[in-house]
Amino acid sequence: MSINPLTQYFRQPAIYVKLPSNGEHYTAGSLNMPVNRELPVYPMTAIDEITYRTPDALFNGNAVVNVIKSCMPNIVDPWAVPAMDVDTILVAIRIASYGHTMEVSTTCPHCKNEDDYGMDLRIMLERMKAPDYSTPVTTGDLEIFFKPMTYKNLNDNNQRQFEEQKILETLPGVEMPNEQRMSALSAALMKITEITVHALSQSIAAVKTPDALVSDPEHIEDMLKHCDRRLFSKIRDHIINIKSQAEIQPMTLKCAACEKDYQQAVTLDMTSFFEDAS
Ligand SMILES: [Zn+2]
Numbered sequence: 001m002s003i004n005p006l007t008q009y010f011r012q013p014a015i016y017v018k019l020p021s022n023g024e025h026y027t028a029g030s031l032n033m034p035v036n037r038e039l040p041v042y043p044m045t046a047i048d049e050i051t052y053r054t055p056d057a058l059f060n061g062n063a064v065v066n067v068i069k070s071c072m073p074n075i076v077d078p079w080a081v082p083a084m085d086v087d088t089i090l091v092a093i094r095i096a097s098y099g100h101t102m103e104v105s106t107t108c109p110h111c112k113n114e115d116d117y118g119m120d121l122r123i124m125l126e127r128m129k130a131p132d133y134s135t136p137v138t139t140g141d142l143e144i145f146f147k148p149m150t151y152k153n154l155n156d157n158n159q160r161q162f163e164e165q166k167i168l169e170t171l172p173g174v175e176m177p178n179e180q181r182m183s184a185l186s187a188a189l190m191k192i193t194e195i196t197v198h199a200l201s202q203s204i205a206a207v208k209t210p211d212a213l214v215s216d217p218e219h220i221e222d223m224l225k226h227c228d229r230r231l232f233s234k235i236r237d238h239i240i241n242i243k244s245q246a247e248i249q250p251m252t253l254k255c256a257a258c259e260k261d262y263q264q265a266v267t268l269d270m271t272s273f274f275e276d277a278s
Contacts, residue, residue: 011042011043011045012042013040013041013042013096014041014042014043014095014096014097015041015092015095015096016038016039016040016041017038017039017041017088017089017092017125018037018038018039019037019039019085019088019089020084020085020088020128020129020130020246021082021084021085021130021148022037022130023037024082025082025084025133025147025148026080026081026082027077027080029076029077030075030076030077030080030081031074031075031076031077031080032073032074032075032076033074034074039072039074039075040072040073040074041071041072041092041093041095041096042070042071042072042073042096043071043096043097044067044070044071044093044096044097044274045070048066048067048070048071049274051063051066051067052066052067052274058270058271059159060155060159061079061151061152061155061159063270064078064090064151064155064270065078065079065151067093067274068081068089068093071093071096071097072089072092072093075089078151079150079151079152079155080150080151080152081150081151082148082149082150082151083148083149083150083151083153083154083243083246084130084131084148084246086151086154087128087246087248087268088125088128090268090270090273091121091124091125091128091268092125093274094121094273094274095121095122095125097274098274098275100120100121100122101118101119101120101121102118102119102121103116103117103118103119104116104117104118104119104264104266105117106253106264108255108257108258108260108262109262110255110258110260110262111255111257111258111260113255113256113257113258115255115256115257117251117253117264119251119266124248124266127248127249128246128248129245129246130245130246131148131242131243131244131245131246132242132245133146133147133148133205133242136208137234137235137238139231139234141209141210142207142208142209142231143207143208144204144206144207144208144235144238145204145205145206145207145208146203146204146205146238146239146242147203147204147205148203149199149202149203150202153199153202157195157198157199157202160191160195161192161195164188164191164192164195165192167184167188168185168188168189168192171184171185171188197221197224197225198221200224200235200236200239201217201220201221201224202217203239203242203243204220204235204239206220207220207223248266248267248268249266250263250264250265250266251263251264251266252264
């Protein structure tokens with residue numbers, strides 16, 4: 001093949017980013033960690049932008065996976081990314097592609113004044129924290145070890161949850177006998193509980209008993225289904241607590257109209273996250 005004289009016009013890394021996990025929790029071969037631990041981030045190509053907007057791909061997670069592969073080639077298998085790194089990766093790609101300012105529409109809770117605020121995504125990146133998955137929980141003669149969910153886990157659970165939620169929302173409008181409606185309702189609620197238990201089991205690396213170290217996911221999920229509620233709550237609360245350490249903190253804004261401060265929650269809406277604001 002001949003050398004293309006146009007390669008100098010190919011995209012270059014726009015920024016370099018450190019992952020909150022620092023490369024821990026990745027399965028072998030899913031990440032090429034550079035020696036200095038800073039991953040190059042390329043801006044999205046026109047093809048990335050088009051494929052990202054395919055509604056199906058967005059729903060099943062393939063859109064995000066393809067964008068990560070294209071823009072952060074060091075991440076060989078984006079499905080294996082631990083949950084704590086996902087926001088950092090998405091924000092870094094957004095900065096590389098569209099710059100570090102993101103417009104956020106806000107409403108002041110004091111005077112209802114509506115305003116747009118240019119949020120600095122670099123500050124958001126700096127504030128991303130790695131939650132502590134290394135501290136085990138000891139209860140009775142059990143020791144429980146934890147691990148972060150993967151992007152694959154997150155995406156599967158969200159999709160299943162979304163489907164059950166949709167059933168719950170449409171049920172009131174569907175023409176059917178009351179008894180049938182009640183059983184459909186409890187079936188959907190049961191499914192959501194199952195999804196929750198499944199998600200909790202995905203955050204448990206192993207359970208140590210006086211005579212065994214159990215890491216079989218099915219055995220762990222079975223224990224969560226059949227243990228008493230005190231043990232269940234202890235595990236659930238611990239996992240919720242770890243996850244909250246990694247959540248994006250709300251920003252404090254000053255209202256331009258009444259000059260009072262208020263808190264604005266920040267969410268990364270995937271349907272519009274990779275869109276040029278200009
Ligand atoms: Zn105000």
